[in-house]
Amino acid sequence: MPLFQAIVLAVVQGLTEFLPVSSTAHLILFPWLLHWQEPGQAFDVALHVGTLLAVLLYFLRTWIALLLCGLGFRYPHTAGEEEVRRNRRIFWCLVAGTIPAAVAGFFFEHRIEEHLRKPVYVAWAMIGVALLMWIADRGALLRRNLDNANFADAATIGAAQAVALFPGVSRSGITIIAGLFRGMTREAAARFSFLLSTPIIAGAAAKELPKLIKLHRAGGLDLPLSTLWISIAVSGLVGFLVIAIFLRYLQTRTLKFFIVYRLLFGIVVLLLAFLPMGNAR
Numbered sequence: 613m614p615l616f617q618a619i620v621l622a623v624v625q626g627l628t629e630f631l632p633v634s635s636t637a638h639l640i641l642f643p644w645l646l647h648w649q650e651p652g653q654a655f656d657v658a659l660h661v662g663t664l665l666a667v668l669l670y671f672l673r674t675w676i677a678l679l680l681c682g683l684g685f686r687y688p689h690t691a692g693e694e695e696v697r698r699n700r701r702i703f704w705c706l707v708a709g710t711i712p713a714a715v716a717g718f719f720f721e722h723r724i725e726e727h728l729r730k731p732v733y734v735a736w737a738m739i740g741v742a743l744l745m746w747i748a749d750r751g752a753l754l755r756r757n758l759d760n761a762n763f764a765d766a767a768t769i770g771a772a773q774a775v776a777l778f779p780g781v782s783r784s785g786i787t788i789i790a791g792l793f794r795g796m797t798r799e800a801a802a803r804f805s806f807l808l809s810t811p812i813i814a815g816a817a818a819k820e821l822p823k824l825i826k827l828h829r830a831g832g833l834d835l836p837l838s839t840l841w842i843s844i845a846v847s848g849l850v851g852f853l854v855i856a857i858f859l860r861y862l863q864t865r866t867l868k869f870f871i872v873y874r875l876l877f878g879i880v881v882l883l884l885a886f887l888p889m890g891n892a893r
Contacts, residue, residue, distance in 0.1 A: 613655065615839055617648055622843040625659040626666070626850025630806060630858060632745065632785030632870045633877075635663075637734045640779060641881060644731050657820040658840040662847030664813045667806055669848075670855045674807070678703040698759055702807075705761050709770030710811045716774035717812075724777050732885045737780025738878035742871050745785060748792040749867040758800045765794050765804070773808060780878075783809055785870070798862040806855060 624642055628635040639659070643650055668675070680687035681696050682703030691699075772790035776783035784805050791801025 613649060613651060613835060613839070615842065618651075618655065618835070618839050618843050619846055621651060621655070622659060622662065622846035623850050625663060626847040627854055629663040629847075629851055630667070630784050630854050632782050632788055632867065633874060634734075634738065634741075634780050634782035634785065637738055637780040637782070637877075640729055640734055641731055641877075645881075645884070652834055654824050654835055654840065655843065657817060657824050658843045659847045660813055661817050661821075662844040662849075663851040664810070664817050665844070665848040666851030666855060667810050667813065670852055671807060671810070675810070678706070678807075682707075702758065702761055705763055705766035706808055706811070708763055709766035709773070709808050712767075712770040712774040713776070713812050714815065716777055717816075721777060724779070729779050731881055734780035735878040735881035735885065737778055738874045738881070741781055741785055741789070742874035742878065745789050745867055745874070746871045748789040749798075749871065752792040752798070753795040754792075754797045756794070756796045756800060758796075758803050761796075761800075761804060765791070765796070768794055769801075769804060769808060773812065783812070785874075788867070798865075798867065799859055802859055802862055 621639060621642065624638050625635050628638045639651070639656070642648070677687050677691075678699050681691075681699035684700075686696055687699075769787050769790040772786045773783060775781055776786050784802070787805035787808060788798070788801045791804055792798065794801075796804070
């Protein structure tokens, strides 16, 4: 893969991992639409390492507080009992919310990867989730913030995250939708979504990294290490900026733009797929 293509796809990953438009869909559809070669497993791992670094760095102080309070410590030392209890509750909500996606990934990831990565299926998922997002955004109560998160939220949003295994659904999209149905504000739903995604992205990267290292040592790596490092840096930087901008955007804006984008993108892909020259069936 040329370095230019790698950078373009790294930017696409950084943009779409945290926006409710499905990074998996874009990484499947961009090479298909541009007639590029499939990037391969090593490149996919590199991109996810980049976005993992982005979400870890952006929420580093939050994660430190949640983790230490969740394990029974007082952090920071000046924190009151109410703050410690809140952080402890949110931490264990995130732990509980991670379980559905972890279980679903263990049992179904390979089957989904083998059978549902065709552009037509991805396009239908883009359209279907857009309609669901429209319903959730239109009827959102927007009454609850992250401090009010409870285990019912964790169960609902965690189950939604498991559905994101299907290409085109979007992890952030479906979990934000679930948060809106639970009465959260758009920003609170996005924050919970990003925090909940961290263990899953980390687990996926940890699972694939040993295979990547083994492949590199065996001389079977198709991409130069320099290309992988650049891809990690680009996807991480773009992802960090997207998190910051998107959270601020949701303080005053709706999800309408992303609903329209998903609908148009899905319709265009379906039209291209079913034209006589389409090759996605």
